[in-house]
Amino acid sequence: MITMEHVCKSYKIAKRNAGFGEACKALFHREYETIHALNDVSFTIRDGEMVGYIGPNGAGKSSTIKILSGILTPDSGTVLVDGRVPHKNRIDHVREIGVVFGQRSQLWWDVPVIDSFSLLKDIYSISDICYQQSLEELTTLLNLSELLRSPARQLSLGQRMRCEIAASLLHRPRILFLDEPTIGLDAVSKLAVRDFILRQNQTHKTTVILTTHDMQDIESLTSRILLIGKGQILMDGSLNDIRTGNESIDATVAELYRTYNI
């Protein structure tokens, strides 16, 4: 069970104009701007739920995922994931969760993928039997058998993403945070990933929080969506609540953003 209550997070960014003169001036006097990434965000997610977390660029989606993973510390508010505070008990917390950051890489670049998997097996202290079972299941479902012996740098983006998703699930986490997992993937890979996540939720009752700009992902996977804009939760409902007539889902969401002025 995930609970966020009145969470706030802001970033201080130094801004200046272009040019050498401005750079020299900035050496002595710097102008800061505070970005309020999260402004009183509260929600609750029950075990086994699949939630889509949507919003325009810069709304605070990735900040929320990072706070829930324990990477960032919120400025104020309480965060509880299965009774633990993520940023306080980082090591105990991350043992139980799986995270996929779509724009980052967790596999070691130069070594075969299976070597990275073996390292994760040791880091998470997975027993040999569990590891073999997980590996077989993931290899079959994500079609990884030909990819495991290649170094990560020689895989295409779609192949690498499939391996990364497998790497995040080797230790069978109960909660899965997906931050844009299908970014840059072709249609076949996207369908494979979607199908896989759905299966994980159905068989292992994994709680999934999915952040994405691809509305087809939301349509096929999630029943509940949380809309965040300018650091605030603006809507907590289902896709049917926002669907109007026969418009495409992207047009519907764009209209939604316009309505809320975000």
Next chain:
Amino acid sequence: MKKYLSFFQLRFTMGLQYRTAALAGIITQFAWGGMQIMMYRAFYRTDAAAFPMSLSATSSYVWLQQAFLAFFAVWMMENDIFDSIVNGNISYELCRPISIYNMWFARSMATRLARAVLRCLECPQNMYAFVYAGWRHSGLYSAVFYLCGAVLFYTRRA
């Protein structure tokens, strides 16, 4: 503890993976060591009594220094770690149930050991050639024997 050993093993494997880079590094070190010995030889010819040890001992020291360069090259830091901070991959490292400091320490140590092992595997073979030649001739000749012996040894192994 096992986690850190795994990191160590992985980094070690990576260090041995690129053979051309290893060969290039070895050749560079031979060139550098050879240059230093030639310099010392010039000084020794001028006034051998000014030095606390003989030329052959100095040559041994230079070659040992080259073989174990990875250990005391303080400037050689794990660029992987800096890159991961800059491009954000560190988010994944923070999602591992493991102490960050200990993990980075194990990685850095493994990289240095892998490099050092590659270089100094040639040492026992060449100490023989070196001692034999170094006794009979000046440091420069023994360096040439060392060079030939090590190159032959490496190409045979590859």
